Amino acid sequence: ALGLPRFDFRVCAIENGPIRTDAGLTISVAYGLAALDGADIIIVPSWKELDVPPPAALIEALRLAHRRGALIVGLCLGTFAVAATGLLSGRRAATHWAYTDQLQALYPDILVEPEVLYIDNGDVVTSAGVAAGLDCCLHIVRARCGAEAALRLARQIVLSPHRQGGQAQFIERPIARTENADRFTQALDAVRRTLGQTHSLDRVADAAGLTRRTFT
Template identity: 45%
Template sequence: MIKHVAAVVGGKAAAFELGVVCQAFGLDRSDDAADLPNYDFAVCSPSPGPVMTTSGFSIHVDHGLERIAEADLITVPAWPELDRVTPPPLLEAVRSAVARGACVLSVCTGAFLLAEAGLLDGRRATTHWQFTNRLSDLYPNVQVDLDVLYVEDGPLITSAGAAAGIDACLHLVRREFGAAAANALARRMVVPAHRSGGQAQFIEMPIPTATAECGLSDLINWIQANLDQSLTVEVLAARAAMSPRTFARRFKAATGTTAHRWLLDQRLQLAEELLERTNLSVDAVAGRAGFGSADTLRHHFAVRRGVGPATHRRTFRSG
């Protein structure tokens, strides 16, 4: 279980990316009604003291690398100084942390520090699309995935550009504390709890962002309340008073993904919550979430979550 979190910065800090990990892990939410997890969080550096940010202001870092030695999770919120040699004590501290079982999460170019430490050799990883070729050229033993928001390989999670760091943080919270905690944190951060797809020009998003303009707000609300029904494109188009072709085009314009993919994400999210919060059988959960059968639910869980529904329930069941 993650309790101690360290965010590592070097001679220059990426302001937004550092803010992402501070928002996810560095706020005291002990008085939050959602009972969100709290962490012992600290920003650390090989050279504590004033650190300039990429945005032109400076921050004061109080802690040195000793915080890495006691952290369950080390975050690397981007690494702006790619052309400078990373201090060897920092590389060794991160290697030692992984060797003793700590997790490491990088945002954007933070993957370069992990690659320099040799931690990504033979592993899948990602970084911002502007730097994927450079990562591949400098570290040919790294299996660079060009079009994902984040990659988890063993104890290492690497993420793409700045906002993808949020997706990676939510993924880690979901893995450690369950869907309810990740969803509650996403609501606090006012972001989607889960985004499908990668970092290509058109990123698929399961939560609509422009439904009002496309006249789909009421339909979206109705769908979320009726996930147990058979919801084909034809059914949804008729309810929206559109032809199936027009509906499909407008739904994708509003949400960034197809109705089928969006529905699948919504059903998986509902299934997770039912598994965690109720005593319903897997068959009953499948029916409530619109999968029809337990076998169908198991298939989609395995493909999208990497585990079966029973395993998810054992891992994240509250109470």
């Protein structure tokens, strides 16, 4: 209906039986690793026990799929499992900003970029956490099926077709302070120091040396 190709979608697992997630969900998986043999796109949506290498069977399955031309995707913590295959060695990668230091420590040969939403290396794609995984998957649809198809899909799932910015806006950092701050910074600092008071837009704009419109 959206002009997209029909996907043969399969959820695969290493282990037999139901899979219980940290989110309280239980997933019944019908396919094992053998289902990866004919896949064009393989997505690892997350991972557990980040310091423990994935089973050799999964690593080998991902390497074989990559060699025959499949696109390998690691979403959020799924990047850790993809990194274990060696496919990201000497290349750029993304993961949830809270785990970038851990990924870098485990795989020092990878250039981990904590501020981006996703990174496309052509044959291997990685993304930051949760919502960034949606941005990444929409990017894959755009690259494979075109901008119009991606736009239709974005509208269907009520998602921005292309989100600006990166993870930097979500990373917790202390506010930098400078000795010779400009009037704009001084005005905002004054508001921060007196958050219990009422501040009008006109008064703060005046303190910043700007017109109301420019300050807004």
